[in-house]
Amino acid sequence: MKSTLLVGALLTAITATGAFAQAIKLADVAELSGGGATVGTNWKNGIDLAIEEINAKGGVLGRKLEVTHADSQSNPGVARAQVQKALDAEPYVLLGPGYSGSVKVTAPLAAEAGIAQIMGGEAAELTQAGNKFLFRTSFGQQSSMPKVAKYIHDDMKAKTVAVVWVNNDFGRGGRDVVVKELDRLGSKVVADLSTEAGQADFAADVGKIKAANPDAVFVYLNEEESARILKELKRQGVTAPLMGETTLIGQKVIELAGDAANGARGHVGLTTDAPVDLIKAFREKFSKKYNYVPDHNGLKGYLAVYMVKATTEKMGKVDSKKFAETLHGLTIKAADEPGILMDVTFSDTGDIDRQSFLVEVVEGKQVVKQVLPKVK
Amino acid sequence: MSNLFDLLVAGLATGAIYALVAVGFTLLWQTSQTINFAQGEFVMLPAFLMLAAMHAGAPFWLAIILGILLSMILLGLAFKMLLVDPMMRHGVLPLAIATMALAIGIKEAVKQFFSAEASPFPSIVPTGDISILGHAVSLQSIGVLVVAILAVLGLTTLLNRTSLGHQMQAAAQNPTVARIIGVPVERMILLTFLINAFLVALASLLITPIYLAKFSSGEVLGQAAFIAAIVGGFNQVRGAIAGGLLIGVLDNLAAAYISTQYRAAVPMIFLIAVILFRPQGLLGRAEERTV
Numbered sequence: 084m085k086s087t088l089l090v091g092a093l094l095t096a097i098t099a100t101g102a103f104a105q106a107i108k109l110a111d112v113a114e115l116s117g118g119g120a121t122v123g124t125n126w127k128n129g130i131d132l133a134i135e136e137i138n139a140k141g142g143v144l145g146r147k148l149e150v151t152h153a154d155s156q157s158n159p160g161v162a163r164a165q166v167q168k169a170l171d172a173e174p175y176v177l178l179g180p181g182y183s184g185s186v187k188v189t190a191p192l193a194a195e196a197g198i199a200q201i202m203g204g205e206a207a208e209l210t211q212a213g214n215k216f217l218f219r220t221s222f223g224q225q226s227s228m229p230k231v232a233k234y235i236h237d238d239m240k241a242k243t244v245a246v247v248w249v250n251n252d253f254g255r256g257g258r259d260v261v262v263k264e265l266d267r268l269g270s271k272v273v274a275d276l277s278t279e280a281g282q283a284d285f286a287a288d289v290g291k292i293k294a295a296n297p298d299a300v301f302v303y304l305n306e307e308e309s310a311r312i313l314k315e316l317k318r319q320g321v322t323a324p325l326m327g328e329t330t331l332i333g334q335k336v337i338e339l340a341g342d343a344a345n346g347a348r349g350h351v352g353l354t355t356d357a358p359v360d361l362i363k364a365f366r367e368k369f370s371k372k373y374n375y376v377p378d379h380n381g382l383k384g385y386l387a388v389y390m391v392k393a394t395t396e397k398m399g400k401v402d403s404k405k406f407a408e409t410l411h412g413l414t415i416k417a418a419d420e421p422g423i424l425m426d427v428t429f430s431d432t433g434d435i436d437r438q439s440f441l442v443e444v445v446e447g448k449q450v451v452k453q454v455l456p457k458v459k
Numbered sequence: 460m461s462n463l464f465d466l467l468v469a470g471l472a473t474g475a476i477y478a479l480v481a482v483g484f485t486l487l488w489q490t491s492q493t494i495n496f497a498q499g500e501f502v503m504l505p506a507f508l509m510l511a512a513m514h515a516g517a518p519f520w521l522a523i524i525l526g527i528l529l530s531m532i533l534l535g536l537a538f539k540m541l542l543v544d545p546m547m548r549h550g551v552l553p554l555a556i557a558t559m560a561l562a563i564g565i566k567e568a569v570k571q572f573f574s575a576e577a578s579p580f581p582s583i584v585p586t587g588d589i590s591i592l593g594h595a596v597s598l599q600s601i602g603v604l605v606v607a608i609l610a611v612l613g614l615t616t617l618l619n620r621t622s623l624g625h626q627m628q629a630a631a632q633n634p635t636v637a638r639i640i641g642v643p644v645e646r647m648i649l650l651t652f653l654i655n656a657f658l659v660a661l662a663s664l665l666i667t668p669i670y671l672a673k674f675s676s677g678e679v680l681g682q683a684a685f686i687a688a689i690v691g692g693f694n695q696v697r698g699a700i701a702g703g704l705l706i707g708v709l710d711n712l713a714a715a716y717i718s719t720q721y722r723a724a725v726p727m728i729f730l731i732a733v734i735l736f737r738p739q740g741l742l743g744r745a746e747e748r749t750v
Contacts, residue, residue, distance in 0.1 A: 117575075118575055121576075250720065276719060277719055277720060278719060279719070279720070279723075281675070283669075283670040283671075283676060283679055284473060284669075284670070284710070284711075284714075286465075286466070286469035286470070286473070286711055287466060287469070287710075287711045287712075287713075287714030287715040287719070287722070288714065288719065290462050290465050290466050290469070290711075290715055291462075291715055293462065293465065294462040307576075307577045307671060307673070310577070310579075310671065311669070311670070311671060314668075314669065315669075317586065318586065318597040318599055318600070319465060319469075319597065320588055320595055320597075335576070338579060339577055339578070339579045339671055340579075341579060342586070
């Protein structure tokens with residue numbers, strides 16, 4: 084009896100070990116609670132959806148994908164501890180976090196371990212520190228701001244621009260690039276206004292914009308502050324066209340600002356409203372599985388997993404050490420890998436080049452007005 | 460020049476709201492020596508009570524009434540009976556610290572039961588402009604100013620022209636003598652708590668459409684109103700009103716003409732100057748207690 088049990092246990096162990104070795108292990112660290120819970124939950128659900136799809140079709144190079152999710156609690160300190168724990172388990176690729184601040188403190192850990200990290204942060208500086216293992220899923224400011232400046236100059240025909248930005252790493256990073264680009268194109272910045280994160284009263288700032296009388300206003304604040312300034316701009320009767328990024332025309336801003344958001348325009352790297360068939364199909368699958376419409380973070384998580392698949396298939400083997408090297412300079416076409424949704428090219432720094440969208444808020448809804456092509 | 464006019468109007472509108480909150484500060488201090496460090500959170504909470512009523516299906520007007528009534532029960536009656544009365548026996552300082560704890564408690568509770576994210580809040584004043592002296596002035600700013608001024612006028616009339624107001628004054632100035640001549644001091648003190656709760660609920664109704672309903676929005680308001688009360692004179696209702704208006708205008712002018720980064724520092728510097736050179740406040744009188 085004893086020996087039968089022993090053989091049984093041994094067999095189970097062997098089978099289990101066999102299956103374990105077969106699966107490709109991914110580790111995800113995301114903002115599953117705290118202030119960034121919406122970001123992290125969308126990202127996680129996107130990852131799970133992609134893995135389910137890939138595994139249903141036989142996995143990557145015949146091996147299934149497996150992921151573990153850890154919660155950073157939207158806190159860089161916790162994110163660092165969770166990433167360290169995840170790296171100790173030697174994953175194939177690290178996914179996340181979504182917040183730039185958390186990426187900043189975890190990227191050196193992944194680089195030291197020689198593990199590629201595919202993340203959701205958008206601050207310009209992240210990919211400028213010479214890290215060879217860090218990859219974006221969306222535009223960094225150095226990719227999106229030139230497109231914004233070009234649109235303000237060419238399409239809005241603005242000769243004078245007021246720039247309002249939030250005084251933190253995110254705001255300053257975006258402001259520096261856009262001001263430089265506007266200057267290069269010949270649009271003059273007539274008001275350069277820094278505001279504070281969490282600022283409630285924008286009467287004085289809008290007063291300054293009014294006094295400067297610009298042809299266009301570029302607004303680069305977080306969502307809540309964007310909503311407050313939109314209301315104040317309307318209250319003080321500023322009629323100059325408004326241009327921003329995802330943070331100016333996001334669904335949350337529209338909900339908070341109400342009517343005041345109408346007419347605001349923004350450059351958006353990823354949106355589930357994009358007039359792209361593959362994105363429409365993704366939105367439908369995601370909504371069916373989770374019963375809500377994902378935001379761009381859902382897209383980012385989904386894309387991260389398909390980046391792993393495409394890169395691994397390009398290498399023809401599962402090689403954690405070669406992964407980052409292969410992804411640098413790689414172009415993935417949606418025709419070859421539909422899961423990547425749009426053609427994308429990765430630079431040597433881990434930045435991406437992809438088509439993007441110009442969105443306008445019309446009667447409380449985001450409407451894609453223009454598709455902006457890849458830069459190269 | 461037109462910019463200065465706009466800034467003054469916007470500053471006065473914000474200042475009028477600070478004034479409402481600052482008046483509450485002074486009322487509580489005068490009658491019960493309560494320094495309420497949760498006053499900012501008291502302004503934040505009524506908006507959420509009104510939102511909760513609206514989520515339950517109440518129309519906006521009913522939600523406003525329910526919100527004000529609930530605020531008077533929670534932030535007036537319950538605050539006095541459950542926190543101020545038991546803590547008062549231990550002195551002013553433990554009570555002040557207890558109100559700080561209450562501020563944290565209210566913030567966390569709203570975050571837990573509502574959301575950490577901001578919510579939109581409807582305005583009682585329609586959007587749009589009217590022309591004053593050739594300047595376009597937003598109806599919202601005018602509406603806020605008018606409602607706040609009416610509230611303050613109503614309060615001063617109550618305090619100075621009615622028997623009830625005189626009893627409140629007596630209870631504040633000398634509770635012992637007031638008791639001897641038959642003034643129901645305890646009831647008068649409770650009344651000031653209820654008035655404070657009404658004022659913060661009104662301030663909440665006026666400011667939340669602009670600042671949005673968020674658990675942390677009381678921090679800025681509480682601080683501004685506290686500075687306003689000290690600058691104007693902590694022992695004078697009219698001082699608190701003047702202080703509120705002054706801080707509102709000063710904040711806007713500092714942001715426009717000095718620096719946006721240092722806007723929060725300017726009222727603080729002003730506060731230090733007042734404490735150094737006129738500690739009783741601009742309109743306050745030394746060693747006097749009156750409402």
